[in-house]
């Protein structure tokens with residue numbers, strides 16, 4: 001487990017899949033994600049089987065929060081692919097439990113993944129893509145130190161419109177400056 005102040009990150013289990021499917025079929029959750037079509041359990045089982053073949057550091061982690069004496073899962077996070085030459089990876093996060101939004105959990109998980117990426121996986125650059133119309137995500141990323149790198153204009157077509165996609169990143173040297181703040 002990877003422990004933060006109020007959250008922990010654990011490996012995903014096959015038993016988690018029905019909840020993932022529920023979250024990934026919620027249009028409010030997927031508004032800022034590249035999910036356009038309804039997702040079945042069979043789709044999700046195939047995704048899980050594929051993920052289990054990936055290197056351990058690239059597998060999805062489940063975000064859990066404390067609830068009484070136990071833990072409750074609220075979403076997922078992870079590094080999509082790790083480039084071992086350039087020491088960089090793309091970060092992703094989705095809190096599918098909407099009752100957990102806007103309470104700082106996404107910010108904490110994003111920061112914990114920076115710590116994990118730089119201090120355990122020895123990455124040098126962590127980057128992400130975020131839709132311009134996802135201000136909650138952009139704000140969470142800015143709060144932990146992600147820097148705007150550029151914008152891919154009209155890169156995503158969704159709900160009848162094109163959306164810009166921002167690129168953001170944190171370098172190891174920047175993390176060393178901000179990690180204790």
Ligand SMILES: CC(C)(COP(=O)(O)OP(=O)(O)OC[C@H]1O[C@@H](n2cnc3c(N)ncnc32)[C@H](O)[C@@H]1OP(=O)(O)O)[C@@H](O)C(=O)NCCC(=O)NCCS
Pocket residue numbers: 028029030031032033075093094095096100101102103104105106107108129130131134135136137139140
């Ligand atoms: C994006 C996401 C990870 C953020 O996590 P969260 O726990 O809800 O966010 P936090 O509470 O940590 O921080 C959100 C910040 O955005 C702010 N915010 C929320 N809605 C906002 C809006 N419409 N405009 C501007 N800021 C907004 C909050 O006030 C907070 O900032 P503050 O602490 O300065 O007040 C989460 O909402 C999520 O997973 N959403 C669905 C999937 C998704 O969009 N994933 C990201 C894909 S790139």
